[in-house]
Amino acid sequence: MASNRLSTRRRPSKSREGRFFVPLETGIEYFEKHKAKLLSDHEGKFVVILGEQLLGAYDTVENAYNAGIQAFGDRQFLVRKVTSAEQNLTNLALLHGLIHAHH
Numbered sequence: 001m002a003s004n005r006l007s008t009r010r011r012p013s014k015s016r017e018g019r020f021f022v023p024l025e026t027g028i029e030y031f032e033k034h035k036a037k038l039l040s041d042h043e044g045k046f047v048v049i050l051g052e053q054l055l056g057a058y059d060t061v062e063n064a065y066n067a068g069i070q071a072f073g074d075r076q077f078l079v080r081k082v083t084s085a086e087q088n089l090t091n092l093a094l095l096h097g098l099i100h101a102h103h
């Protein structure tokens with residue numbers, strides 16, 4: 001696995017609360033970069049990623065999402081199924097009504 005250092009292209013920025021914000025794209029890039037290893041170790045499971053940090057792999061999307069909320073609170077993190085098939089990315093908080101989209 002790669003080191004926990006973030007790419008210098010996308011440095012985390014501090015939020016108003018003083019916590020670091022990591023772009024979701026960093027987690028997506030981490031997933032793609034480590035996809036072969038994730039497939040080998042966790043195929044069919046749902047992984048939770050914040051930046052270049054893999055929190056874990058879970059049997060259900062609900063368990064993964066709940067683990068992410070418990071670990072990262074309201075910070076934006078990635079939940080993705082480990083599969084070789086192409087996937088559409090979705091915002092789980094939006095799907096579950098935790099946030100609302102406005103037109």
